[in-house]
Structure formats: C-alpha cells, structure tokens
Amino acid sequence: MILSIRDLHASVNDKPILKGLSLDVKPGEVHAIMGPNGSGKSTLGHVLSGRPGYEATSGTVRYLDKDLLELDTEERAREGVFLAFQYPVEIPGVSNMEFLKASLDALHEHRGQAPMDAVSFMKKVREICKTVDLDQAFLKRGVNEGFSGGEKKRNEVMQMLLLEPKLAILDETDSGLDIDALQVVAKGVNSLRSPERSFILVTHYQRLLDYIVPDYVHVLAGGKIVKSGDKSLALELEEKGYGWLESEVA
C-alpha cells in the first residue's frame, strides 16, 4: 500500500470539513476523486501536503511505512508526495530556475544522491519544458509570475515530471484548461504512470478521465467517500449529477 487513510477528520479554521474519510491507494493505481463543491476535495490535498491551517483532528494517514501527518511538509515532499495546486502561488523575485534546482537538490540530498550538475539539470529541465509545451523563457521569470491560468497548471505538471514523485495528488489541475492544455496535462501524467507510482486526481469533470483513465472513481460528499466504483461511475455522475448520491447517503 502506498497510501492508507483511515477515518480521517480534518478542520479548516476550526470548521470540520473531512468527517471520516477512508481511502486505500496501491502502487500503480490511479484514483479519481469527484464530488460537489464544498465536499472537501481540495481540503484532502491540503491536509496531505501539511498546509498550515488544515488540521487533521482524528484518524490516520499511513504513507508507505510512515505516519504522514507526523512529517513536515518538506519531508513529505522528499519522501515522494507531490501536490499539484489548484491555485499555484505567484512568487515574484524567486526565479523558476532557482526554485526547481533547490527543489530537486533537496530531494536528491534526502536520497543520499549528489546534486545534479548544472548542465545535466538544464538539459533535463529544457526537455520537460518541451513536453509540457512551456516556453523556456519562463524559467528565468519569477515562479508563476504573470503566468496565465493554463501556464501555471503546466508549470505544476513540469515540476511533477522533474521531481518524479511516488504519489502525485492533482487538485483540479484540469479546471480552467482548454482542450489542448488538458491534453498536455494528461500526457504528463500518463508518461509518469508506472507500476510503482500512484495518482489521486481531484476533479469536477469527467472530461479529464477521457485522457487519464482511472482505476477507481470515488465520490466525496459531506467530508467522506460515499460511493466508489470504476471509470463508469464518472460517466454516471456526468449524466445524473450528485443529487441522487446525496439522497442515497441521507
């Protein structure tokens, strides 16, 4: 098991949002989490990343053989957890390049590897830029500074491709994307899919799942998973909406 969440309760600013969420993710699996607005989808990603203000109040999260909630945010990242943000942060004055290098070096150091030399690093970063269709000029600019919505999302995927996480959580990476950008995101995820690596895709729309075919689809409502199924569940949700599930749960 890569990730095992048991009866997780979490609050944001003392307001309970997650109310007993359980989820198991095995290596190589792709899980899609769908659900209505305010059901706690984004909260799950933030709790798993250790964002301040998002507090797990009870329950457990095991990641590989560790208690994930005990780790600092950067330790989670170094252990291979990656969160692609729904709203990536703009950081003027910190260049993308120095940010990516700092990030990759931290991961390498954690694994006891030497830092990548500057030439190999540049080569790798340029290749990934091509994969996600991001102009190399972005590397010199501030992190996400003045990026369009689509460029920010592609920058998230670029980071994911560079850092090669074991568990990637994509928080509504598809929202606000046109079909070309959506395909770029899907291509990025699909290129990383492997028997050791797992993904959690948080999404509103079935559309993304046309390009990244999930092994499981879960519906999150009222802070817990109320229904799980295979990819056909996503189509059913697209057709019927979430209303029927909420009444079913109640």
Place this chain on the structure above:
Amino acid sequence: MSQAFMQVQLPQQNPDWLEKINAAGNAVWRNTTWPTRKTEHWKYTALRPLEQGGHLQNTGVLPSLDAQRALREHAQIAGLEAYRLVFVNGCYSAALSQVAGLPQGVDLVTFAEASPAQLAQLQNHLGRVVENDRHMFAAFNSQLLENGVFLRVGKNITLDKPVHVVALTAPQAEAFQAPHRLLVVLEPNAAATVIEQFASDAQPQNGFVHNVTELCLLEGARCEHYRLHLEEQQTLHVGGVHASLQRNAQLQSFHLALGSELKRIDIVINHDGEGADCKLNGVYLPRLNQHVDYHTCVEHRVPRCTTSENFRGIIADSARAVFNGRIHIHPQAQKTLAQLSNKNLLTSDKAEVDTKPELEIYADDVQCSHGATVAQLDATALHYLRTRGVSREEAEAMLSFGFINELVNAIEQPALVEYLRPVLTQWFARDPALVRHLI
C-alpha cells in the same frame, strides 16, 4: 541634551579656503539644537550612541602601511575595473588607491592634492547643493572637513570606468570621528558612474563616520550612482547625498544599507532644470538590534521632471528601520511625474519599521502616486516552496531575497551584482548551505 556633542574643536591646520567652510559650518552648528524625540526629522532615530561626545575627542588617523594593506580586501569589488580612491578612518590612503590613466578633461583628486585650477573649480561648487541650515549633520561635517574627493567630468565626456570611492574604518585606541566628503560635478552632457562604498574591517568598531556627498549634474549630464553601506555592527554613520539636476539631467541612484548601531542617510534630489529625471532605489536590511534610517526628499521645483523612487527593507530580529520619503511639488512644477513606493518585510515579531511617505503637491497638472506597505513573509508562498521539498529555512531565505531581487537586478554594473549577491544572501541566512541556489 548633549552639551558635550555641541563643543566642537575645529581643525587647526586647514588652508584658508577650507577654514572658511569650517567656520561657516560651525556658525550653523552653534545655533543647532540637539535633536530629541520631538524633533520632527529625528523622531524615530535616537542619537544616543553619540550623545556622550566621546567620538569628538579624537579624529581618525591613517593606520600604518601594513595595516592599510591588510584592509585591501574590504576596499575592492572583484571584477570591477574602476578609478579608486580609498580613505581609512577619514584619511586618504594612496597605497590602496588607483587613479592613473584618467582621460583628458576629467579631474579626480583629493582636496589636499588639487591644483590651483582644480581648487578654483572645487570652490565654485562645494557646498552649493547641500543646505547646511536644513541638515544639521551637513553643517557638522562642514566644520570638521579636512579632505575629500573632487570629481569633475568635462563637457560631452563619458568617463570610461566607474569611480569607486571607499570609506573604510578600522578601530582606534579611542573612539573617534572621521569626516568624508565627495563632490561630483558633471558638466553639460557628461556621463559617469560613481560608486560610494562604506565598509569596515571585521573587528568591533569605535568610529563615527559623517559624510556629505554632493552631485551636481549640469544640463544633459547622466550619473549612475551607487551608495553601499556595508559597515560592521558598531559603526556609526550619519551622512547624506545631495543632488542638483539641471535641464534634462538624469540620475540613477541605488542605495543599500546593512544595519549597524546607527545609520542615518539623508537623500535630497533637487530637480532644478526642466526635463530632469531621477530613479532612486534603495534596500535596507537591519537585523539583531540595529538601526537604519533613510530620509529622502525630492524637490520638484520646475516643470516636466520625473521621479521614480522605490525603497524596500527587510527588518529582522529586534531591528528597527525608518523610512521617510518626501516628494515636494512646487507650484510651478507642472507636468511632473512622480512615483514613490516603500515596501517592508518584517521577519520577526520584535522587528519594527516606521514608514512615512509624504507627498506635498502645489501644482495641479501632475501625476503622482505613493504607497507604503508592511508585511510578513507570505505564508502561502512559504508552504508552496516547502511542498517541493525546500526546507523552511531555505524557503525563507529565497522569499526574502526575492523581495529585494527586483531592485538588485536593476543594478547595471554586473560586477556589483556579483559582489552584492553573496553579501545579501548570507545576510538572510547565516548558513551558506541554505542559500546556494541564490548565488
């Protein structure tokens, strides 16, 4: 009250022309009241470290030749080809200076070594920009003045290399004062880069350095000016830059101050000719229990001049920063464009900044804006960097550096940027391993 500090002994061995300047300064000084918290321009900066008057008992002296040579590393900027004049404790060090190869039409001399012709030029301009009666420490400096640097660039000449004027301090047996003076005259359409650097060796200091720099830009002259305050913790400094811009003159002035027990810098820009343009940027970085105070005042006296002023500060630990930015637009200064911004980052609960932008506008056809902000490191940005594996300490250093990076990147001398980056990054994170990605 500091009676002790008001009792100034004037220099005894100056030539007549300089004695007159000393006397004029002294006349203003004698009528000055020692500032208190109720004195508007000194409200947030206490002169306590000076009050006992100990620094007045001694004047800086030139250390031995060996001691001067030992200071060489503090007087140089790697990769910077420059005409260099170095002063140690207020005294000219020929051993550390290099002014050979000046082009025709350019004077670069100390006051003491100026030829009669140069002296005539010098006396024409010295003290003409600065207003002693409005700046008590300019009067203070004038009465104690013994030597200084005079740069004159003749009409239509672009000086081929920057002029690097370095004021170093090293401790003496007893506390002392060291006067510094720089006079720059750029004749019509002349251009020059001037780098003023204030630094000290790594020992605990007991010097008080006071300075007046006058920049006189005649019609169409262009000056790129840098003033770096990199002195060690106990160094005391009160100084100022006073500039006059004639028609279509352009001044770019960049200021940097690391903190110390007392640093007060007044910057006065006078737009005296139509179409003059000034870009004024500054960065201040006090930490521990240090104090930095920038008072800027831009006088728009004539029409169609522009000012763009940006100061940013990061205040750490229990340090305190003061920023007072005044832009004064006189009634006849129509079509003025002026912008002033001051942003501050506090990295600790005990850090303090007192910021006050002041716009005084007496003309109606002008475009002006000003703003001041005080904030802490952005928690969301900090989290974002950490989700990519970057440690909290390194993320804090990156974000702090990012905050001032924009202004540092605007420096047009690559050697200076190279020189400053490590100085700045080490300042934020005391562990060099944390800042390796910023260098």
